[in-house]
Amino acid sequence: MQRDDGELLARVLLSRVVEPGDATVGRWVRELGAEQVARRLREGGPRLGGVSDKRWAGLRDRAALAEPERDLALARDAGVRFVRPGDTEWPAQLDDLGDARPTGLWVRGGAGLRMWALRSVAVVGARACTEYGAHMAATIAAGLAERGWVVVSGGAYGVDGAAHRGALGARGATVAVLACGVDRPYPRGHAGLITRIAGQGLVVGELPPGEHPTPSRFLVRNRVIAALTRGTVVVEAAHRSGSLVTARAAQRLGRFVMGVPGPATSALSAGVHGLLREEAVLVTDAAEVVELVGEMGELAPERRGPVLPHDLLPPAVRHVLAAIPGGRAATAAEIARGARTTEDDAVARLYELRALGYAERHDDGWRLTRRAVICARAGRAEC
Missing domain, CATH: 1.10.150 (DNA polymerase; domain 1)
Known part of the structure; x- marks a missing residue:
């Protein structure tokens, strides 16, 4: 011994x-x-x-x-091990919970929990989520997995399940933190999913084999999800959602808290919007999550609309183009006044615009081409 x-x-x-x-x-x-x-x-x-x-x-x-x-014998038979503080596999960040840290964790799966937890993000949200919520959770989780991040969630219906499936679908790593014994998948409808997670990732819980979940155990479980990860992303959550418990635990522990916005009229996004009004950071994809929780220099791409051809015109030419009336012809003198330039300069710019297909000569005046009018209204990138 x-x-x-x-x-x-x-x-x-x-x-x-x-x-x-x-x-x-x-x-x-x-x-x-x-x-x-x-x-x-x-x-x-x-x-x-x-x-x-x-x-x-x-x-x-x-x-x-x-x-x-x-309990240890039952765990061994089920392919489960007990990891305690001081073990090589114990994630040190759980010690941030102080006296409320787990006495130990029951772990099912072949990967090393400590190493996986070092680069992990929680993705949580409503059980009765919308199609939008499921799509965003799966997309963000898949993007995180593709970038080498471990996705942690609670194995529940809705956002949790979508996050796990997104990571698995991207052939990535995911961890399910359960509020019951890890040998009895809960909810039962996710038995296949949790078995798959145990095969490709990890299933973790504080409770010994055979223990059942209770409402209070779900809420207390959320502190482990928050402590285990670098940050928590809340996709959809009503005002009384358990996901907000995870987010607030993450805030207390000094972890990053992120929220995915939803429709302003959606009750399922009201809790997320409340977080965003406080200290959470708005995110819309995996790149923005990694920019926050990752290493220095892991920046999300800059967001901007399409660059239209007339955006590339010199400022003086753009001013003349903007001074041409939309529905009629105008003289060069009128266009020059609108562009705040001389008539000679306006004429020179108008000929440039004619060569580019934006303006045409009409008797003694100038007008926009049909193509220019259509493109101005539609904002089409190919114009």
């Missing part, structure tokens, strides 16, 4: 006995060590501080029923 077998079994026991994110028990572990806390829960003794007699009795009852050796 290894010297730290006792500490391993103690942390496995605590993962069964204590609800995720319990900062009081986390403080006990920090001050006394996992083995001492497990021993006090198993063997009794004075109640540890910070809990009532009733809660202490509940923890002791659960500890009496815990079988850490059996």
